[in-house]
Amino acid sequence: MANPTKDKIKYSILKVIDVSGFKVLDPPVRLLFKEEPQKQIRDISRYMLLPIVFVFACLAAWTVLGPNHKTKSGEVPTPTRVWDAWKDSYRFHEKESEKEQAFMTTGEDRGAEVEKIEALIQKQEGEYAALEADSQSIAAQAKEKMESEIAPIKAEYDELKALSFSQKKERKSAEEALAQKVANKTAEPQQLVTLIKENGIKSESEKEELKLIKTKIDLIRSNPPKEVKAAQLAANKLADEIQHSKKRIDYLTSGNREVKGDTLLAKAADASTQLNTTTDGGEAYKQAKSLVSNTEKAEKTKGQQYPRSASIVWQTYRSLITVIIGFSLACLVAIPLGIMCGLNRIVMACLTPIISIFRPVSPVVWLLIFQIIIGAFFPDPEKHPLFLFLNDQANPLSYFQTNPAMIFSACTVAVCALWPALVNTALGVSSIDPDHLNVAKVLRLGFWSRLFKIIIPSSLPLVFAGLRISLGVGWMVLIAAEALSSSDGLGKFVWDEYQNGSSQSFANIIVACFVVGIIGFFLDRVMIVLQRLVSFDESASL
Amino acid sequence: MISKRYVEISNLVKSYPNPFGDDFRVVENLNINMFQGEFISLIGHSGCGKSTVLTMLAGLNEISEGGIIVDNKEIDGAGPDRAVVFQAPCLMPWFNAYENVMLGVENVYPHATKQERHEIVEYSLARVGLADSMKKFPKELSGGMQQRVGIARAIALKPKVLLLDEPFGRLDSLTRMELQDVILDIVAQEKLTSMIVTHDVDEAVFMSDRVIMMTNGPLARIGEVMSLHWERPRNRAEILTDPLFFEYREHLLSFLEQRAHLKSHLHDVEDNRQFTNENLLKFSF
Numbered sequence: 138m139a140n141p142t143k144d145k146i147k148y149s150i151l152k153v154i155d156v157s158g159f160k161v162l163d164p165p166v167r168l169l170f171k172e173e174p175q176k177q178i179r180d181i182s183r184y185m186l187l188p189i190v191f192v193f194a195c196l197a198a199w200t201v202l203g204p205n206h207k208t209k210s211g212e213v214p215t216p217t218r219v220w221d222a223w224k225d226s227y228r229f230h231e232k233e234s235e236k237e238q239a240f241m242t243t244g245e246d247r248g249a250e251v252e253k254i255e256a257l258i259q260k261q262e263g264e265y266a267a268l269e270a271d272s273q274s275i276a277a278q279a280k281e282k283m284e285s286e287i288a289p290i291k292a293e294y295d296e297l298k299a300l301s302f303s304q305k306k307e308r309k310s311a312e313e314a315l316a317q318k319v320a321n322k323t324a325e326p327q328q329l330v331t332l333i334k335e336n337g338i339k340s341e342s343e344k345e346e347l348k349l350i351k352t353k354i355d356l357i358r359s360n361p362p363k364e365v366k367a368a369q370l371a372a373n374k375l376a377d378e379i380q381h382s383k384k385r386i387d388y389l390t391s392g393n394r395e396v397k398g399d400t401l402l403a404k405a406a407d408a409s410t411q412l413n414t415t416t417d418g419g420e421a422y423k424q425a426k427s428l429v430s431n432t433e434k435a436e437k438t439k440g441q442q443y444p445r446s447a448s449i450v451w452q453t454y455r456s457l458i459t460v461i462i463g464f465s466l467a468c469l470v471a472i473p474l475g476i477m478c479g480l481n482r483i484v485m486a487c488l489t490p491i492i493s494i495f496r497p498v499s500p501v502v503w504l505l506i507f508q509i510i511i512g513a514f515f516p517d518p519e520k521h522p523l524f525l526f527l528n529d530q531a532n533p534l535s536y537f538q539t540n541p542a543m544i545f546s547a548c549t550v551a552v553c554a555l556w557p558a559l560v561n562t563a564l565g566v567s568s569i570d571p572d573h574l575n576v577a578k579v580l581r582l583g584f585w586s587r588l589f590k591i592i593i594p595s596s597l598p599l600v601f602a603g604l605r606i607s608l609g610v611g612w613m614v615l616i617a618a619e620a621l622s623s624s625d626g627l628g629k630f631v632w633d634e635y636q637n638g639s640s641q642s643f644a645n646i647i648v649a650c651f652v653v654g655i656i657g658f659f660l661d662r663v664m665i666v667l668q669r670l671v672s673f674d675e676s677a678s679l
Numbered sequence: 680m681i682s683k684r685y686v687e688i689s690n691l692v693k694s695y696p697n698p699f700g701d702d703f704r705v706v707e708n709l710n711i712n713m714f715q716g717e718f719i720s721l722i723g724h725s726g727c728g729k730s731t732v733l734t735m736l737a738g739l740n741e742i743s744e745g746g747i748i749v750d751n752k753e754i755d756g757a758g759p760d761r762a763v764v765f766q767a768p769c770l771m772p773w774f775n776a777y778e779n780v781m782l783g784v785e786n787v788y789p790h791a792t793k794q795e796r797h798e799i800v801e802y803s804l805a806r807v808g809l810a811d812s813m814k815k816f817p818k819e820l821s822g823g824m825q826q827r828v829g830i831a832r833a834i835a836l837k838p839k840v841l842l843l844d845e846p847f848g849r850l851d852s853l854t855r856m857e858l859q860d861v862i863l864d865i866v867a868q869e870k871l872t873s874m875i876v877t878h879d880v881d882e883a884v885f886m887s888d889r890v891i892m893m894t895n896g897p898l899a900r901i902g903e904v905m906s907l908h909w910e911r912p913r914n915r916a917e918i919l920t921d922p923l924f925f926e927y928r929e930h931l932l933s934f935l936e937q938r939a940h941l942k943s944h945l946h947d948v949e950d951n952r953q954f955t956n957e958n959l960l961k962f963s964f
Contacts, residue, residue: 573769575765578757581759591771594771595773
């Protein structure tokens with residue numbers, strides 16, 4: 138029954154699950170190894186299936202309730218629309234990568250690539266024609282159906298209109314006749330006034346009726362069936378893909394950086410031969426200048442990077458790097474300061490007013506302050522050596538396109554993430570077990586070995602608990618800071634979507650909301666795992 | 680030559696400041712002389728200040744009045760010449776057994792080579808019977824084994840005086856006996872001068888050359904001293920059957936009972952303030 142190697146595997150898997158904090162996965166693994174199956178199944182249904190059902194119930198409620206709420210940016214998008222928006226955003230990212238790759242491809246590869254894409258275009262165009270025809274036929278059918286629906290209403294409308302017209306005419310002649318009578322003093326003027334009033338009400342109500350029918354027709358016209366829209370959308374999407382493939386070919390041929398560079402070099406060579414043969418002084422001057430400028434341009438062009446448009450994936454990477462920079466800054470300041478605070482009551486007393494006053498300050502205020510302070514360091518960011526170095530084409534960090542906005546967003550993150558780490562480190566250091574300090578006294582440990590062998594190890598669990606809170610705070614602050622400072626990242630993505638207000642915007646904002654949430658969750662997980670790895674205390678969990 | 684006054688505790692006083700009156704004196708004018716290699720037990724009721732005396736000798740507790748001389752030098756703060764085995768093992772949970780012992784060795788033998796230090800650590804751990812568990816972390820060791828590491832850490836320092844602060848208080852009686860033998864063995868071999876603070880009458884009688892019975896605090900002082908003349912090394916079975924053992928035991932117990940009676944009697948007559956303080960102290964011990 139008992140199989141030692143199998144048990145060993147089982148327990149090592151369970152240990153990994155335990156350390157990573159995904160306790161939910163514990164029963165399924167035990168079930169796989171056939172350990173008390175009934176208990177595991179009960180646990181799975183309680184702690185895994187029920188939560189899944191609950192999440193699906195929430196999604197269902199969202200699907201049902203969302204479209205009922207009409208807003209200025211359209212109705213609240215359903216989960217499926219949000220998912221589509223995510224796919225579109227991701228496809229946009231892929232397209233950028235493909236274009237970049239095309240732009241950078243050199244030599245022989247280009248020809249092969251062009252052929253491949255041309256074949257693809259041919260295929261896509263065939264598909265497009267079919268789709269387009271399909272969509273048109275669907276549209277025609279829908280139109281026919283619509284017309285057939287409209288026809289009886291229209292007939293009714295026409296009939297009513299004609300009737301109303303003739304009646305109006307009749308009423309007018311009656312009024313005129315009565316007016317004549319009033320003039321002849323054979324009728325009372327009051328009678329005429331009453332008649333005109335009555336007739337006015339009548340024609341008004343006829344008008345209303347006509348209007349009602351007209352809106353009915355309009356409503357049918359303006360709401361073509363869903364399949365028409367879907368077919369149209371599919372066709373448009375494919376058209377976009379074809380456009381994209383053509384653009385790729387463009388980047389492989391005339392738009393390619395090598396080709397562009399070679400063209401410039403050819404021009405330079407041409408100028409050089411002309412320079413050698415010319416006899417005219419002015420001409421020689423002109424050719425020499427052209428030679429120099431074209432050679433320079435060619436060099437620049439060959440090293441050029443593809444100007445990527447900001448996709449959600451890139452924005453996510455940039456947010457991540459910004460939060461990592463900010464968080465590292467916070468750690469660099471908070472941990473040494475926290476240790477000093479915990480060790481020395483005077484330092485603690487000195488820092489307490491600063492901590493108490495600055496901790497509650499809103500991130501927005503910090504952002505503005507840093508914007509001013511950091512801005513002063515980089516009066517001309519384009520030419521500042523730091524950014525020239527970071528955004529140099531040879532530097533892999535140039536992918537993130539560092540700019541002052543990123544730096545002051547990172548500083549805002551750092552200042553807001555500083556406090557939990559600082560306070561927890563100080564607490565961890567000051568709450569060290571006095572028995573351990575007694576041991577250190579008996580052993581006559583020096584300051585440094587006491588610090589590194591006793592104080593820091595014993596305070597690590599609390600330090601990491603603080604760092605975990607800090608990272609969470611930093612990530613939340615960052616999104617707000619990016620939205621406000623227009624530093625590229627998820628925050629800016631949300632802000633841009635809010636400002637641009639296309640039909641897709643609302644769905645995109647919700648996509649960003651999920652991306653931020655999921656990344657925040659994983660950052661937290663990473664910190665939990667680190668915390669559990671450093672903590673000698675077995676009970677430290679969550 | 681064996682020094683008759685290897686450890687000399689003279690007129691030792693421990694007093695805590697009392698913001699509402701006279702200083703609160705826990706230990707009053709205590710005098711103990713220990714010769715080299717002697718094993719002394721301090722016994723008394725909870726809160727009588729016996730642990731205070733030991734921690735003052737260790738240098739972990741400030742001396743209010745009087746002085747302590749060890750090997751002709753007055754002590755000043757804690758140091759590795761007076762190694763302490765605490766009631767809790769006090770191991771660093773982030774170090775394994777080997778590293779825990781090495782922590783002190785590195786500091787006490789700064790000029791020793793790596794190899795020499797390694798040998799000292801290994802020897803000490805082997806001495807307490809942990810040769811096979813050197814790489815284990817405290818959480819993987821039982822309470823008794825943790826305390827063995829604590830003992831190894833103390834003896835690795837090659838101290839002049841070994842101080843044991845209720846070292847077996849948290850262990851079951853079987854483990855306790857094993858560790859008593861381990862300690863007696865080491866003390867005999869290394870000729871260590873030792874002082875143990877204990878509640879356990881049998882332990883005091885079995886292990887020590889002299890038992891110092893302390894009166895109840897506050898103002899704790901020496902009530903009685905009892906010398907035990909068994910030869911070392913001692914054999915547990917022999918001693919347990921020796922009629923003298925029961926005599927000694929009886930004597931100690933009657934002393935303690937008498938003190939307990941006195942204590943309850945004192946409660947009735949002395950003024951309230953002192954008793955509040957005493958009770959506080961009792962609970963904190």
